[in-house]
Amino acid sequence: MLGWDPLRGLLGNWGSSLGIDVTRTESGYEIEMPVAGFTPEQIEITVEDGVLTASGKAEKRSFRRSVALPEDIDTDAIEAKVENGLLTLALKLHPKAQPKRIEIKNVSVKNV
Numbered sequence: 245m246l247g248w249d250p251l252r253g254l255l256g257n258w259g260s261s262l263g264i265d266v267t268r269t270e271s272g273y274e275i276e277m278p279v280a281g282f283t284p285e286q287i288e289i290t291v292e293d294g295v296l297t298a299s300g301k302a303e304k305r306s307f308r309r310s311v312a313l314p315e316d317i318d319t320d321a322i323e324a325k326v327e328n329g330l331l332t333l334a335l336k337l338h339p340k341a342q343p344k345r346i347e348i349k350n351v352s353v354k355n356v
Contacts, residue, residue, distance in 0.1 A: 289324050
């Protein structure tokens with residue numbers, strides 16, 4: 245499973261041709277897409293039926309990009325920011341989907 249990236253498979257070569265960059269992080273994924281010339285007020289991010297859509301509308305131009313989300317993404321915890329013409333979306337894994345460390349108890353063996 246290491247190295248498997250469900251978002252990369254969903255985007256395929258489209259991601260690079262659309263200028264979308266997907267990176268796996270410790271807590272989920274990070275998606276970056278160029279939005280030069282658009283202010284945060286002109287951009288809308290929605291999630292519906294497992295599909296994240298980023299759209300923007302300015303006076304003379306618009307854009308729309310959609311990405312199907314893996315089931316283990318916590319859609320209530322998605323964060324978005326725009327900085328230097330780049331929209332960054334932080335997609336966190338559902339808490340139940342995150343790896344959990346199991347404590348191993350040391351039980352000493354008693355001789356009878």
